[in-house]
Amino acid sequence: MRFFRLLGPLDVVLDGRHVRVPAGKRRVVLAALLVKAREVxxxxxxxxLVGGTRNALQTTVGRLREDLGVPELVLTxxxxxxxxxAPDEVDVHLFGRVGAEEALGLWRGRPFADIGSDRLERDHGPALTETYLAVLEARVEEDLRGGRHEQVVGELRTLTRQxxxxxxxxxxxxxxxxxxxRQAEALQAYEDVRRKLAEELGVDPGRELQLAHQEVLRADNRPRARNDLPGDIADFAGRQADLDEVLAAVPAGTVAITAIDGMAGIGKTTLAVRxxxxxxxxxxxxxxxxxxxSYTEGVEPRTPADALFALLTALGVPAKDVPDELDARRRCTGPRWRTAGRWWCWTTRAVRRRCGRCCRAAGW
Structure with missing residues (x-):
């Protein structure tokens, strides 16, 4: 097995063993020959490329043959x-002929990284790098289509820095x-690149970037549907009239506060959950x-502020962003949240007054 790698540090494998070619003119000559494999x-x-004279070049080629240990590999x-x-034995040739996964596996870093030839890097590096980045972008696109959004964020942050x-x-x-x-971060990323393009290049973002930005702006960013209700019971019976009365008290399209009154243990919670x-x-x-x-032994009844905290965090407000003061918490339930849905509160006789304070505190 033999293989020659130039996509990153030089690596020469002959008969399954790694062969060291010393830095300097011999590496430059080897790289130049590999770029045109089986061509004169x-x-x-x-x-x-290497400088010096024809005689010096002849000496360099002779030493390269000794390094490789296969004199007939470099022919006059x-x-x-x-x-x-063969071209398929050199990574720079194989790179553009294989699938994305194999191509990315061949890439080990900057082409001709330790060859020591600015000209070889300048003449061949940009095209190879462009191919690599295009393949990488195609692979990321496959990840996005497969729903692996969170998994590629870190990689994309690194790539956009590089x-x-x-x-x-x-x-x-x-x-x-x-x-x-992570909508806020998405908008910030767009703003970062928009500013960078304007300040450094004097241009606006291109169409693909603008479309990504518009997708974020058009999205419905309301809290996703959440259901915290206790489980319903299958054998609910004998309370149909009460159930009908409760359902009738919550007309469609309006905000309603419904209280279920009665002594402890008669099934108010079961009725409310149904x-x-x-x-x-x-x-x-x-x-x-x-x-x-209100009836939990050993537990203090919730205050209006505590109840609002539970509701706000359930709706997606980060706990660190919930204000300490009751009035400030009430303002958090302003238009953004009141337009996101309608509310139904139920309570028992023993906590009816407390529930009323909670509802008034929230501004419902």
């Missing part, structure tokens, strides 16, 4: 030299953050349940 590279071209031809290696002018990568980062539920399950289709944004602990 002229003496003048090689002299221009009229006007130049040829390396007798290639800040690569707009498609920025667009992919914006989309990945958005579909991972009614809630019957009504949940009319409240698609969220169905929340807060235990006020």
């Amino acid at each position: 590279v002229g003496v003048d071209e090689l002299v221009e 031809r009229a006007g130049g030299y040829l390396i007798d290696v 290639h800040p002018a690569r707009e498609r990568m920025w667009a992919q980062l914006v989309r990945a953050l958005h579909h991972a539920g 009614a809630a399950h019957r009504l949940k289709e009319r409240f698609p944004d969220a169905q929340l349940f807060v235990d006020l602990h």
Whole structure:
């Protein structure tokens, strides 16, 4: 087995063993021959690459043959030299002929990284790097189509730092953050690249990046449907009249506060939960349940502030963003949340006054 790697540090494998080629002119000549595998590279071209004279080049080629240990690998031809290696045995040739996964596996870093030839890097590096980035973007696109949004965010952040002018990568980062539920970060990523393009290049974001931004802006970012209701019971019976009365007290399209009055232990919670399950289709944004602990032995009843905290965090407000003061918490339930759905509160006689304070505190 033999293989020659130039995509990253030089690596030569002959007969299954790694062969070291010393840094300097011998590496430059080897790389130049491998770039044109099984093609003659002229003496003048090689002299221009390594410097010196034709005689010095001949000496360099002789030492390279000794390094490789296979003299017939580098052949002398009229006007130049040829390396007798198939293109598929050299990574820079194989790179563009294989699938994405194999191609990315061949890439080990900057092409010709330790060859020591600015010209070889300049002449061949940009095209190879562009191919690599295009393959990488295609692979990320497959990840996004497969729903692996959260998994590629870290990689895309690294790639956009390494290639800040690569707009498609920025667009992919914006989309990945958005579909991972991180809308604020998606908008910030767009703003970062928009400012960078304007300040450094004097241009606006391209179409793909703008479309990714518009996708975030158009999205419905309301809290996703949440159901905190206790489980319904299968053998509910004998309370149909009471259930009908509760359901009738919650007309469609309006906000209603319904209280169920009665002594402890007569089934008020069971009735309320049954009614809630019957009504949940009319409240698609969220169905929340807060235990006020009025009859829980050894537990202090919830205060209005505590109840609001439970509701706000259930609706997606980060706990660190919930204000300490009751009035400030009430303001958190303003238009954004009141338009997200309708609310139904139920209570027992023993906590009716407390529930009323909770509802008034929330502004419902």
